[in-house]
Amino acid sequence: DGGITQSPKYLFRKEGQNVTLSCEQNLNHDAMYWYRQDPGQGLRLIYYSQIVNDFQKGDIAEGYSVSREKKESFPLTVTSAQKNPTAFYLCASSMQGTDTQYFGPGTRLTVL
């Protein structure tokens, strides 16, 4: 099955902890994206990567970090510097030169 997977589905974090959200795709897409969604809101771009070993900040990158060591993988770390991390996080990918994005099922992060 081709697709994009995220894990875990639910994640609980204590204040002051860093946590890493996984995103993997086997669609052979070059570009990958991380979004944050708050209740009743649209998606806000955190980071994106258009090629391995390169990534750029989106609109709300503060308190987050990413890596892109492999084409298939784009993990997101939510650091303790992120003031309000409780949200639904969505990963997406797209083919180079196209605008249609394919989304994973999301990870819901809750800070206790």
Place this chain on the structure above:
Amino acid sequence: SQQGEEDPQALSIQEGENATMNCSYKTSINNLQWYRQNSGRGLVHLILIRSNEREKHSGRLRVTLDTSKKSSSLLITASRAADTASYFCATDAWWIYNQGGKLIFGQGTELSVKP
């Protein structure tokens, strides 16, 4: 920053009725897309309309685009309870970031179809 503004924010209809959602945007675009999100799930791409197209159909979906008014509408005909979801418009961001791939999403319309 959010470019798309969607209207209405919430819509409740009976099964069999048509549902119309609107999206307005601010800058020039190359294309506009509509996505659906079921509660607690990822987004699913529905349809893409290019800036030189005025109308596009896909099954029960009909999308229009008016670039002079910077607006688009999504019509779902003969709605079903399974259409209950949030619907988002998304525009490409070439004119803002001078690069492809990035999308700017609206805040969405929450559609409820009652059986």
